Amino acid sequence: MLKAFLTAARGPTVCLGRCFSSEVSGAVSKLAGFSSPPFSTEASLYVHWPYCLKRCSYCNFNKYIPRSDNQDVMLECLQRETETLLKLSQVSRITSVFFGGGTPSLAHPAAIAAVLETVARHAGLSEEAEVTLEVNPTPIGSSKLENFLHAGVNRFSIGVQSLRDDDLKVLGRDHNTQHALQTVAEARRLCPGRVSVDVMFGRPGQSVASWELELDELLSVCDDHVSLYQLTLERGTQLFSQVQKGQLSVPSDDITAVMYESARRILQNRGYLQYEVSNFARNGAISQHNMSYWKASQYLGVGPGAHGRFVPHGEGGVCREARTQTLEPDVWVREVQQRGHGTRRRIPLTHLGLLEEVLVMGLRLIDGITHQHWQLFSPRADLHQILSSSSEVQDLQQTGLLILDDRGLRCSWQGLALMDSMLPTLLLELEAHITQGLQQQARVSGGPHHPGAPAAGQGVWRPTSPRGSSSRPGCPA
Numbered sequence: 464m465l466k467a468f469l470t471a472a473r474g475p476t477v478c479l480g481r482c483f484s485s486e487v488s489g490a491v492s493k494l495a496g497f498s499s500p501p502f503s504t505e506a507s508l509y510v511h512w513p514y515c516l517k518r519c520s521y522c523n524f525n526k527y528i529p530r531s532d533n534q535d536v537m538l539e540c541l542q543r544e545t546e547t548l549l550k551l552s553q554v555s556r557i558t559s560v561f562f563g564g565g566t567p568s569l570a571h572p573a574a575i576a577a578v579l580e581t582v583a584r585h586a587g588l589s590e591e592a593e594v595t596l597e598v599n600p601t602p603i604g605s606s607k608l609e610n611f612l613h614a615g616v617n618r619f620s621i622g623v624q625s626l627r628d629d630d631l632k633v634l635g636r637d638h639n640t641q642h643a644l645q646t647v648a649e650a651r652r653l654c655p656g657r658v659s660v661d662v663m664f665g666r667p668g669q670s671v672a673s674w675e676l677e678l679d680e681l682l683s684v685c686d687d688h689v690s691l692y693q694l695t696l697e698r699g700t701q702l703f704s705q706v707q708k709g710q711l712s713v714p715s716d717d718i719t720a721v722m723y724e725s726a727r728r729i730l731q732n733r734g735y736l737q738y739e740v741s742n743f744a745r746n747g748a749i750s751q752h753n754m755s756y757w758k759a760s761q762y763l764g765v766g767p768g769a770h771g772r773f774v775p776h777g778e779g780g781v782c783r784e785a786r787t788q789t790l791e792p793d794v795w796v797r798e799v800q801q802r803g804h805g806t807r808r809r810i811p812l813t814h815l816g817l818l819e820e821v822l823v824m825g826l827r828l829i830d831g832i833t834h835q836h837w838q839l840f841s842p843r844a845d846l847h848q849i850l851s852s853s854s855e856v857q858d859l860q861q862t863g864l865l866i867l868d869d870r871g872l873r874c875s876w877q878g879l880a881l882m883d884s885m886l887p888t889l890l891l892e893l894e895a896h897i898t899q900g901l902q903q904q905a906r907v908s909g910g911p912h913h914p915g916a917p918a919a920g921q922g923v924w925r926p927t928s929p930r931g932s933s934s935r936p937g938c939p940a
C-alpha cells in the first residue's frame with residue numbers, strides 16, 4: 464500500500480523575495496525545463512489552524528498547545544497572509560476552502576467567517592464552493608457546529624479515529640465514543656450529505672475481526688464520506704517510543720494489508736465507492752478540495768506550516784512554485800506582521816517536478832490519470848510515449864497491477880494497494896524521458912543548462928521512499 468505523502472527534497476531553498484522576471488524565467492524555462500503549468504486564474508485555499516488542546520500520542524502534524532489566547536492576532540495574520548497570497552498569485556476565483564490543523568474547530572466561528580470574507584473581498588468565492596472545517600469531536604467542537612455553518616462552512620470533516628474508548632485513550636484523544644457519535648449526528652443534522660469521518664486502522668492491539676465490527680458500526684452512523692487511514696508510527700511521537708520499548712504492539716504489515724482489503728470490501732458493499740487510496744464516498748460526496756491536490760491543481764496555503772502550489776504571477780513569475788509557510792506560529796505571526804506573509808520555502812518546480820506530482824498524486828485516484836489530464840501538463844509527450852516501451856511497465860501491466868489504455872494510466876483494484884512499489888519504476892521512466900528531451904534541446908541550442916538553474920529532478924518535490932505500506936492521507940502535510 465502506498466506511503467504516498469509528498470515530502471520536500473533537501474534541495475536548494477529559493478531565496479525569499481527573489482523573483483524571476485518573465486523574460487529571464489522564460490529563457491531559463493526553455494533550457495532547464497521549468498514548468499509552465501496550464502494557465503489558471505483559479506485555485507483552492509488551505510488554511511492551517513496550528514493549535515490543539517492536547518497532543519495525540521501518534522501525531523506529528525504541525526500543531527502546538529497554545530500558551531495564551533492569541534486568537535485575535537492569529538486571525539489578523541491569517542487574513543493578511545490570505546490577502547498577500549491572493550495578490551501574488553493573481554487568482555481571481557477560489558474553488559474550495561479547507562480549514563485544517565491542528566484543531567480548527569477551536570477557532571471562533573467569527574474568525575472562520577472573517578477569513579472567508581477576506582477571500583470573497585479579494586477573489587471570487589462562489590456560493591457553491593466547498594468550505595470544509597475539520598472538527599475534533601469534543602463537546603466544545605460540536606456545540607459550535609451551528610455557528611460554523613452560519614460562518615460559511617458547508618462541509619464538516621470529523622476526526623472520529625475510533626469507536627473504542629480504550630483505543631481512543633491509547634491514541635491520547637480528548638474525546639470518547641459517545642462524543643464522536645453525538646458530533647457526527649449533530650453535523651449530519653446541520654449539513655446532511657456533507658459530513659466526512661476520519662478513521663484509523665492498524666491501531667495497537669487491533670485484530671481484523673474487531674476492525675471489521677467497528678467499521679460496520681461506524682458505517683451505520685456516518686454520512687456520505689469516509690477517510691480511512693492506516694496508523695503510521697511517526698518517529699518522535701509518544702506512540703512510536705511506546706512501540707519501540709515494547710510497551711505496545713501494532714499489527715504486522717500483513718495484518719494491516721488484510722484490514723485495508725476488508726475495509727475496502729465492506730465499504731463497497733455498503734455503497735461507498737472508493738475514489739482514492741484512502742477515500743470513499745456515497746451519493747457522489749467526493750471531497751472537492753482534496754481532489755484539487757490529486758489533480759495537481761493550483762492551491763494556496765495560508766497559516767503556519769501550510770503548503771501551496773501556485774504561479775506567482777503577481778511578481779512576474781511563470782513557473783509553479785512549491786511553497787511552505789513558516790512552521791512555528793509565533794515566528795510566522797512576526798513574519799506576517801513584518802512583510803505580509805510567512806513564506807519560508809519557495810521551490811520552483813521543474814517540468815519534471817511538476818509531471819512527477821501529476822503522476823504520483825493522480826495515481827492515487829481510482830480513475831488514475833486520463834490522457835486529456837496528462838496533456839494539460841505535458842502537451843509534447845503522452846503517457847504511451849513515456850511508458851509503453853519500458854519492459855518493467857509492461858511487466859506491471861501483465862501482472863494486472865497497472866492499466867495503460869485508451870483512457871489513460873491507472874492502478875487496478877489490486878494495484879492500488881501496491882502503488883508504492885510501482886512508483887519508482889514509473890518515475891524512473893518519466894525522468895529518463897524528460898532528461899533525454901532536455902539533453903536533445905541543449906544540443907540543438909548549443910549550450911549547457913543555465914548555470915543558476917537546478918537540473919531536472921533537483922529541488923523538486925519527490926515521493927517518500929517506497930517503504931512499508933501505508934494509506935496515510937495523500938495530502939501535502
Ligand SMILES: C[S@@+](CC[C@H](N)C(=O)[O-])C[C@H]1O[C@@H](n2cnc3c(N)ncnc32)[C@H](O)[C@@H]1O
Pocket residue numbers: 521522523524563564565566567597598599621622623624661662663692693694695696697935936
Ligand atoms: C492532522 S489531523 C487534523 C484534524 C483533527 N485535529 C483531528 O485530529 O481529528 C487529520 C487526520 O490525519 C490523520 N492522522 C494524523 N496522524 C496520523 C498518523 N500518525 N497516522 C495516520 N493518520 C494520521 C487522522 O485520521 C486525522 O483525522
Ligand SMILES: C[S@@+](CC[C@H](N)C(=O)[O-])C[C@H]1O[C@@H](n2cnc3c(N)ncnc32)[C@H](O)[C@@H]1O
Pocket residue numbers: 509511524525563564565595597620659660661690750753763764768769770771936938939940
Ligand atoms: C489528513 S487530511 C484529512 C482530510 C479529510 N479526510 C477530508 O476528507 O476532509 C487533512 C490534514 O492534512 C493536512 N493538510 C491538508 N492540506 C494541507 C496543506 N495545503 N498544507 C498543509 N497541511 C495540509 C492538515 O494537517 C489537515 O489536517
Ligand code: SF4
Pocket residue numbers: 514515517518519522523524526564565566599622
Ligand atoms: S491528531 Fe489532530 S487533535 Fe491530535 S494532536 Fe494531531 S492535529 Fe491535534
